[in-house]
Amino acid sequence: MLWNNFLVGIYFLFTAINNLNAQNKSMLFSNGIVHTGDGVVYQPGIIGIREGKIALLADGRVVKIDPAAWDTIIDLQGSHVYPGFIALNSTIGLREIDAVRATLDYAEVGEYNPHVRSLPAFNTDSRIIPTVRSNGVLMVQAVPQAGVISGSSSVFKLEGWNWEDALLKADEGIHLYWPEYPVLRSDTGRFDAVLRKQQEIIRFLQESKAYTKTNSEAKNLRMEAMRGIWNGKQRFYIHCNRARDIEDAVRSVNQLGINRMAIVGGRESYKITDLLNKFNVPIILERIHRLPDTEDQAVDFPFRLPSILEKAGLTVVLTYDGDMEAMGTRNLGFTAGTAAAYGCSEETALQMITLNAARVLGIDHQTGSLASGKSADFFISEGNALDMQSSQVKMAFIGGKAIDLNNDQKALYRKYMTKYGLKPNE
Numbered sequence: 001m002l003w004n005n006f007l008v009g010i011y012f013l014f015t016a017i018n019n020l021n022a023q024n025k026s027m028l029f030s031n032g033i034v035h036t037g038d039g040v041v042y043q044p045g046i047i048g049i050r051e052g053k054i055a056l057l058a059d060g061r062v063v064k065i066d067p068a069a070w071d072t073i074i075d076l077q078g079s080h081v082y083p084g085f086i087a088l089n090s091t092i093g094l095r096e097i098d099a100v101r102a103t104l105d106y107a108e109v110g111e112y113n114p115h116v117r118s119l120p121a122f123n124t125d126s127r128i129i130p131t132v133r134s135n136g137v138l139m140v141q142a143v144p145q146a147g148v149i150s151g152s153s154s155v156f157k158l159e160g161w162n163w164e165d166a167l168l169k170a171d172e173g174i175h176l177y178w179p180e181y182p183v184l185r186s187d188t189g190r191f192d193a194v195l196r197k198q199q200e201i202i203r204f205l206q207e208s209k210a211y212t213k214t215n216s217e218a219k220n221l222r223m224e225a226m227r228g229i230w231n232g233k234q235r236f237y238i239h240c241n242r243a244r245d246i247e248d249a250v251r252s253v254n255q256l257g258i259n260r261m262a263i264v265g266g267r268e269s270y271k272i273t274d275l276l277n278k279f280n281v282p283i284i285l286e287r288i289h290r291l292p293d294t295e296d297q298a299v300d301f302p303f304r305l306p307s308i309l310e311k312a313g314l315t316v317v318l319t320y321d322g323d324m325e326a327m328g329t330r331n332l333g334f335t336a337g338t339a340a341a342y343g344c345s346e347e348t349a350l351q352m353i354t355l356n357a358a359r360v361l362g363i364d365h366q367t368g369s370l371a372s373g374k375s376a377d378f379f380i381s382e383g384n385a386l387d388m389q390s391s392q393v394k395m396a397f398i399g400g401k402a403i404d405l406n407n408d409q410k411a412l413y414r415k416y417m418t419k420y421g422l423k424p425n426e
Contacts, residue, residue: 084138116151307343
């Protein structure tokens with residue numbers, strides 16, 4: 001009976017919040033632990049929203065609130081408030097069931113496809129999306145992944161009727177998969193093949209640069225799609241891991257005149273931090289929940305890598321790419337928790353999946369942290385959202401709109417707990 005009353009209470013609270021959304025009324029959350037995403041924590045903190053924006057963010061110990069100025073006031077009773085997590089280098093919305101080819105829309109035929117866009121392929125009806133956002137991931141960078149130049153990525157909010165509703169930033173970057181040299185130099189055949197492929201990439205980039213300087217009426221779709229990396233409107237994402245390959249890629253691309261780039265992967269980026277700092281290249285790390293790269297590497301080295309790079313002065317972003325990445329992205333916050341346990345401060349680790357990610361995507365002026373005037377994209381957790389043992393996301397807002405945190409897994413959990421007469425623990 002108590003549990004039923006609790007669920008009824010949550011239902012009416014959610015209904016009331018949605019009614020407020022419809023009327024653009026204001027809400028104030030008080031007595032929470034507010035993590036702004038830029039290293040500041042207010043405890044207790046106050047956050048207020050009006051018309052989809054953060055209207056007030058303050059230390060609750062020094063600010064006096066006029067209750068009459070707010071339509072609804074909610075006492076968080078010590079719960080945590082976080083900016084929405086942002087998942088970079090993701091196929092969320094582009095893939096559904098790995099074993100069913102018809103549900104996979106993240107790859108295109110051919111090697112040079114800068115004109116391929118993730119934008120119209122993004123599926124807001126994906127059943128993976130509710131499972132991801134119920135753990136605090138509220139925005140994703142959907143990335144095509146195939147060939148040498150795979151296409152352009154776009155940034156989406158995980159809420160909306162269709163991709164037009166969900167779109168946050170269109171075609172913000174082009175993705176290059178840089179060929180990597182073999183580990184053994186004695187593998188001359190593969191070594192030469194990689195060198196030829198790198199030269200082929202440079203020629204393609206040179207041709208696209210020359211194309212931007214022409215005024216021909218004949219349009220080349222592939223070359224047109226490359227304009228953004230030459231005029232600075234798009235970031236050039238270079239996917240590679242080994243230090244030598246990263247250095248070759250960064251120097252080669254910079255010599256051509258592309259200054260706005262990022263390294264995706266970056267397992268050996270710690271070896272060339274001076275170079276990366278020189279060219280102001282952020283690192284979007286591969287999933288750190290993995291085994292070491294070599295037999296002589298410490299077993300916890302992947303966990304310590306974010307701290308090593310951050311202390312070297314680099315902008316670091318954590319991702320959850322790799323096997324089962326779409327569904328596994330719900331664990332993005334816990335990778336930040338691992339980084340915090342192995343050298344980073346907790347707020348620095350949080351910044352690696354919020355504000356740092358927003359800066360790389362060029363959306364930090366509107367989201368990525370909690371600040372007055374920014375979009376009200378945040379969630380409320382009863383426990384630490386970076387700790388899988390205590391994280392309990394209770395409410396989430398995108399653009400000030402309360403979103404439904406139910407998903408298929410929760411429904412099955414309640415169903416079978418009820419079947420066996422057990423009390424669901426949510």
